[in-house]
Amino acid sequence: MRLTDFRCYAALDLELDPTPVALYGANGAGKTNLLEALSFLVPGRGLRSAGAEGVARKDASGPAEAWAVFAEMETRDGEVRLGVGARNGGRRETRIDGEPAPQGELARLVPMIWLTPAQDRLFAGPRADRLKFFDRLVYAADPAHAEAATAYDKVRTRRQRLLDEGQADPAWLNALESEMAGHGVAMAAARLDALIRLQGEIDARPEGAFPQADLALDGAVEADLADGLDAGAAEDRFAAALRDGRRRDGAAGRTLTRGPHRTELVARHRDKDQAAGDCSTGEQKALILTLALAQARALARQGGVAPLLLFDEACAHLDAPRREGLAREILATGSQAWLTGVERILFEPFAERVQYFEVDAARVERSA
Numbered sequence: 306m307r308l309t310d311f312r313c314y315a316a317l318d319l320e321l322d323p324t325p326v327a328l329y330g331a332n333g334a335g336k337t338n339l340l341e342a343l344s345f346l347v348p349g350r351g352l353r354s355a356g357a358e359g360v361a362r363k364d365a366s367g368p369a370e371a372w373a374v375f376a377e378m379e380t381r382d383g384e385v386r387l388g389v390g391a392r393n394g395g396r397r398e399t400r401i402d403g404e405p406a407p408q409g410e411l412a413r414l415v416p417m418i419w420l421t422p423a424q425d426r427l428f429a430g431p432r433a434d435r436l437k438f439f440d441r442l443v444y445a446a447d448p449a450h451a452e453a454a455t456a457y458d459k460v461r462t463r464r465q466r467l468l469d470e471g472q473a474d475p476a477w478l479n480a481l482e483s484e485m486a487g488h489g490v491a492m493a494a495a496r497l498d499a500l501i502r503l504q505g506e507i508d509a510r511p512e513g514a515f516p517q518a519d520l521a522l523d524g525a526v527e528a529d530l531a532d533g534l535d536a537g538a539a540e541d542r543f544a545a546a547l548r549d550g551r552r553r554d555g556a557a558g559r560t561l562t563r564g565p566h567r568t569e570l571v572a573r574h575r576d577k578d579q580a581a582g583d584c585s586t587g588e589q590k591a592l593i594l595t596l597a598l599a600q601a602r603a604l605a606r607q608g609g610v611a612p613l614l615l616f617d618e619a620c621a622h623l624d625a626p627r628r629e630g631l632a633r634e635i636l637a638t639g640s641q642a643w644l645t646g647v648e649r650i651l652f653e654p655f656a657e658r659v660q661y662f663e664v665d666a667a668r669v670e671r672s673a
């Protein structure tokens with residue numbers, strides 16, 4: 306992995322083997338920035354949602370002209386050289402084996418799952434954050450879901466703009482709504498499919514360090530599909546709901562019509578028979594890990610390539626038995642997990658099966 310002018314790193318060159326990576330060091334040392342760099346190897350704005358324009362290294366003379374992240378990695382297409390970067394605050398560029406490529410290609414090559422401290426109380430926080438987290442799990446297994454979701458949001462924004470302006474041509478709105486319905490039903494179907502697999506994976510694992518969870522999706526289109534409506538009928542129904550909702554959506558200035566943008570991920574802690582949102586911070590963190598690890602297992606089984614796991618401060622709220630459980634579960638997936646923590650001792654349960662790096666003021670040193 307090589308970084309050029311990314312966040313606090315002017316230049317970094319890391320040689321790694323495929324085992325998990327434990328990064329330890331003081332606050333502000335540069336641990337999360339390494340995970341963020343890797344998160345740009347899939348489409349999107351990275352794990353801090355900063356986007357390509359926000360990550361160039363800054364010093365007293367201002368931001369660097371260009372930044373880049375380069376990695377040689379095992380992907381679904383075998384060993385591939387991936388490069389991403391941007392120049393002069395511009396759009397992000399992608400290279401695959403040295404050739405320019407569309408960003409979307411990355412989703413197909415590299416399954417990736419990340420967890421950050423910002424998600425610690427995911428189940429008690431805003432609905433949209435939960436859905437985003439779940440959608441990312443779905444993307445890791447089904448890259449087409451990311452494309453459908455992006456396309457859906459684009460059309461939804463266009464329709465909303467027309468409604469906000471108040472003088473839209475009904476035929477034009479019909480066309481946009483039918484496009485929204487097509488992408489929306491594809492999204493809902495991908496989510497349901499992923500949910501069933503994920504739940505199966507969770508159920509197959511005995512209750513251990515991480516709690517069993519019962520998952521459901523509360524969404525209008527998901528409900529239609531779960532009730533057995535075929536895709537065509539579900540699209541017609543959703544398009545009709547959008548048509549009926551025009552006046553209300555226009556008055557509200559946002560899409561109140563129930564569609565895949567308003568779906569809720571419902572999770573319960575099975576053993577406690579409690580809504581995940583009512584669980585303690587540590588229990589919520591454990592539940593999030595239940596989901597992420599279950600998806601990692603499903604992916605490793607399904608695609609042959611274990612996903613890259615970026616777990617920022619995952620150990621912070623975990624007690625010693627759960628930290629041991631985390632090590633066991635990660636090692637069982639065969640994933641290269643990248644873990645951060647302020648102290649090396651947090652990774653003790655991995656023993657010799659992890660590569661240690663000490664991070665200190667943007668210097669990264671391998672340690673025995």
Ligand SMILES: Nc1ncnc2c1ncn2[C@@H]1O[C@H](COP(=O)(O)OP(=O)(O)OP(=O)(O)O)[C@@H](O)[C@H]1O
Binds near residue numbers: 313334339361
């Ligand atoms: N664009 C940038 N240019 C230069 N330095 C940056 C830039 N963005 C962030 N930094 C700095 O990078 C440093 C490391 O940040 P990072 O989030 O990686 O730390 P960390 O080791 O994960 O810390 P913590 O344990 O507190 O989470 C911070 O001091 C931050 O101010």
